[in-house]
Amino acid sequence: xxxxxxxxWVFAAFIVVACSKDKIGTWDGKSFVWFVDTDTxxxxxxxxxxxxxxxxxxxxxxxxxxxxxxDREIEVEMSTPPQGADTRVEVTSAIVPADSTxxxxxxxxxxxxxLSERADxxxxxxxxxxxxxxGDTSQLRKALVVADMAIRPGWWDDWMDYYVGTYSEERYRVxxxxxxxxxxxxxxxxxxxxxxxxxxxxxxxxQDYGPFYxxxxxxxxxxxxx
Numbered sequence: 008x009x010x011x012x013x014x015x016w017v018f019a020a021f022i023v024v025a026c027s028k029d030k031i032g033t034w035d036g037k038s039f040v041w042f043v044d045t046d047t048x049x050x051x052x053x054x055x056x057x058x059x060x061x062x063x064x065x066x067x068x069x070x071x072x073x074x075x076x077x078d079r080e081i082e083v084e085m086s087t088p089p090q091g092a093d094t095r096v097e098v099t100s101a102i103v104p105a106d107s108t109x110x111x112x113x114x115x116x117x118x119x120x121x122l123s124e125r126a127d128x129x130x131x132x133x134x135x136x137x138x139x140x141x142g143d144t145s146q147l148r149k150a151l152v153v154a155d156m157a158i159r160p161g162w163w164d165d166w167m168d169y170y171v172g173t174y175s176e177e178r179y180r181v182x183x184x185x186x187x188x189x190x191x192x193x194x195x196x197x198x199x200x201x202x203x204x205x206x207x208x209x210x211x212x213x214q215d216y217g218p219f220y221x222x223x224x225x226x227x228x229x230x231x232x233x
Contacts, residue, residue: 038072039142040081040103040110040133047128047150049160052118053180054189060118063099066131066149068110070103071142079103079138083112086148087130093121094153096129103139116153126154157183162191170197170232171209177221178228185212206233 043066050064068081083101095117103110112131121127133147141147152158157176171192172178185208186192192205210233213219219228 037135037138037140038070038075038079038103039140040068040070041142041146042112042133042149043067043069043109043146045146045149047152047161049152049158049189050116050154051158051183051189052122052153052155053157054183054187055118062116062118064114064116064151066112066114068101068103068112068133069142070108070110070139074106074108075103075138077105079110080136081110081112081139081141082134082136083131084134085129086132087128087150089127089129089153091119091121091125091127093119094127094129095119096151096153098131101133112149114151116151118155122153122155124156126152126156126158128152160189160191162194166193166197167191172228172230172232175221175228177219181213181219181228182209184216185209209233 048064048066050062052059052062055062079102081101081103083098085096089096097115099113099115101110101112114131128150130148130150132149133141135141157179159174159179163174163179168174171182182192183189186205192209193199193202195201209230213230217228220226221228
């Protein structure tokens with residue numbers, strides 16, 4: 008009976024030590040990063056004054072693993088370059104800051120003349136460095152669309168059609184001018200304070216500066232469900 012108890016405790020101690028070693032081995036390895044959101048990001052200079060000649064887009068990174076007491080860089084390259092020869096973008100930084108489990112990739116976009124004629128698309132991809140490895144392979148690419156014109160965003164769905172109206176470039180221009188953003192006016196939900204504020208801004212903008220018309224110059228742009 009004593010022999011059985013001794014064997015049991017020896018075996019249990021062995022398991023604890025083995026698990027501890029496995030755990031240490033896992034956390035002593037490199038940390039892994041990936042894009043938090045891989046949905047296509049759209050940047051239109053239409054939201055800025057004419058004097059603005061460049062803008063910065065930020066892509067959030069998530070990380071699994073240990074933090075570090077220093078900034079760590081991750082490599083970012085364009086897996087799909089822009090089609091326009093004049094389109095200019097630069098990766099200015101791609102860092103997980105010290106003592107953080109989140110990072111950010113910053114992309115500088117220049118307002119070139121070709122963007123007012125046609126939108127351009129590029130795809131960025133994460134690559135590992137000596138400090139960081141890449142994580143989930145389905146979260147390593149991020150597309151960016153840049154333009155100096157109105158582009159129908161992916162978030163303009165049936166609910167937007169109901170509350171704001173059927174999409175058109177002219178209607179979208181009014182929304183951007185009123186809210187000061189190319190993001191969804193209801194990004195936090197239709198019952199959110201963000202939508203209530205943007206709803207007010209949109210109504211006031213139309214009252215103060217309207218009426219506005221579609222491209223035919225005849226059809227008035229209205230917002231009956233605001």
